[in-house]
Amino acid sequence: MYFDIAKQKFENLKNKDDVIVLSVESSCDETSIAIIKNGREVLANVVASQIDIHRLYGGVVPEIASRNHILAISNVYKEALNEAQISENQLDAIAVTYGAGLVGALMVGVNFAKTLAFSLELPLIAVSHIKGHIAANYITEKTLEPPFICLMVSGGHTAVLNITDYNHHELIGTTVDDAAGEAFDKVARVLGLCYPGGPEVDKHAKLGKSDIKFTHDIMTDSLNFSFSGIKTAVINYVHNLKQKNPNQELPINDICASFQTAVVRELATKAIKACKVNNSNKLVVAGGVSANSFLRQTLQTECDKNGIKLYFPSLKYCTDNAAMIGSAAYFMIRAGQGLSDLSLTAKPTVAL
Ligand code: KG4
Numbered sequence: 556m557y558f559d560i561a562k563q564k565f566e567n568l569k570n571k572d573d574v575i576v577l578s579v580e581s582s583c584d585e586t587s588i589a590i591i592k593n594g595r596e597v598l599a600n601v602v603a604s605q606i607d608i609h610r611l612y613g614g615v616v617p618e619i620a621s622r623n624h625i626l627a628i629s630n631v632y633k634e635a636l637n638e639a640q641i642s643e644n645q646l647d648a649i650a651v652t653y654g655a656g657l658v659g660a661l662m663v664g665v666n667f668a669k670t671l672a673f674s675l676e677l678p679l680i681a682v683s684h685i686k687g688h689i690a691a692n693y694i695t696e697k698t699l700e701p702p703f704i705c706l707m708v709s710g711g712h713t714a715v716l717n718i719t720d721y722n723h724h725e726l727i728g729t730t731v732d733d734a735a736g737e738a739f740d741k742v743a744r745v746l747g748l749c750y751p752g753g754p755e756v757d758k759h760a761k762l763g764k765s766d767i768k769f770t771h772d773i774m775t776d777s778l779n780f781s782f783s784g785i786k787t788a789v790i791n792y793v794h795n796l797k798q799k800n801p802n803q804e805l806p807i808n809d810i811c812a813s814f815q816t817a818v819v820r821e822l823a824t825k826a827i828k829a830c831k832v833n834n835s836n837k838l839v840v841a842g843g844v845s846a847n848s849f850l851r852q853t854l855q856t857e858c859d860k861n862g863i864k865l866y867f868p869s870l871k872y873c874t875d876n877a878a879m880i881g882s883a884a885y886f887m888i889r890a891g892q893g894l895s896d897l898s899l900t901a902k903p904t905v906a907l
C-alpha cells in the first residue's frame with residue numbers, strides 16, 4: 556500500500572514545478588539533514604558534527620559514531636524544518652545516503668529516512684554518497700551542468716570520473732591504494748596532529764618549505780593514482796629522524812608542505828590529463844580534500860594555463876553534509892531514478 560502511493564507520487568514529481576526534498580546523511584561522523592528546493596536552493600542544512608568526540612581517539616570510532624547519530628538525529632530533523640520554515644506536508648520526497656560509509660552509522664540515517672517516508676507517505680530516494688559529493692557543486696555553482704570531468708577526492712575515494720549527464724558517469728582513473736584524504740589523515744597521525752588530519756596538514760604546510768623529497772612511483776602512463784608510496788616515504792623519514800636524534804623536534808611544517816606538494820602534484824597532473832584526454836574544458840572537484848588550500852591554488856593555476864574552467868564546492872559543502880544528498884536526489888527524481896522501497900539497507904561500499 557505504502558509503496559503504491561510512493562510510486563505514484565514519485566511519478567508525479569518528474570513534471571512538478573517545484574520539488575522539495577528532505578535529505579539525510581549519516582555515513583561517517585556528521586549527522587546532517589537538509590531541505591533542498593529544485594536541487595540547487597538550500598532551505599536548510601543542519602550538520603551536527605562529532606569531530607570533537609572522535610578527536611579524543613585520534614579517528615572515528617564506528618560504535619561511538621552510530622550511538623551519537625541516534626542521539627542527534629531527531630533534533631537535527633526538527634532544527635532543519637525550523638530553519639527552512641517548512642512543514643512536513645510541504646515535502647515531496649525523502650532522500651538518504653545508503654552507502655558508502657560506516658555501516659552502523661549509515662543504518663541510523665537509513666532507518667530514520669525509511670520511517671519518515673513511511674509515515675509521511677513520501678517516495679524514498681536512495682543516494683550514493685559519492686554522487687552527493689559531486690552534486691555539492693550544483694549547489695555552489697547554479698549554472699553548472701554536465702558534461703564535465705570530476706576529480707573526486709575524499710577520505711574514502713580518489714578517482715577521476717567522466718560525468719556525461721546528471722545521472723551517468725564513467726570511471727576513468729582511480730587510486731590503486733589509499734584515498735588522498737586517508738593519506739592526509741595517516742600522515743597527520745604519524746606527526747602527532749589532531750583528527751581530522753587534512754585541515755591540520757593544510758594549516759602547517761602554509762608555514763613550511765616543500766624541500767623534502769618524498770620519492771614515490773608516479774604512474775605516468777595512466778589516470779590512476781597511488782598515495783601509499785608518498786605516505787610510506789613520510790613515515791620512514793620521520794622514523795629515521797627520531798632514531799638519529801630522539802630529542803630533536805620534528806620539522807612538522809616542512810614535512811606537511813613537502814607531503815602536501817607531492818599529493819597535490821599527483822592529483823593536479825592526473826586531473827588536467829583527464830580533461831585533455833577527454834577533450835573537456837570543465838573540471839569539477841568534489842569531496843573533503845577539495846577544501847585543501849594548496850590543491851585549490853595549484854589547480855586554478857594549471858586550469859588557467861590550459862584554458863579549463865575550474866569548479867570547487869564552497870567550503871561548507873566540501874565535507875559531509877545532507878544538502879549535497881538532496882541535490883543529487885533531485886536530479887535522480889527528475890530522471891525517474893533512485894526510488895526505493897522500505898527494504899533499503901545500508902551498504903558499506905558502493906561502486907564508483
Ligand atoms: O568527503 P569527506 O568529508 O568524507 C568522506 O566521504 O570520506 O572527506 C573527509 C576527508 C578527510 O580525510 C579529511 O582529512 C580530508 O577530507 N580533508 C582535507 C581537508 N579538509 C578535509 N584534506 C586536505 N586538506 C584539507 N583542508
Ligand code: ZN
Pocket residue numbers: 684688709710842843874875
Ligand atoms: Zn564524504
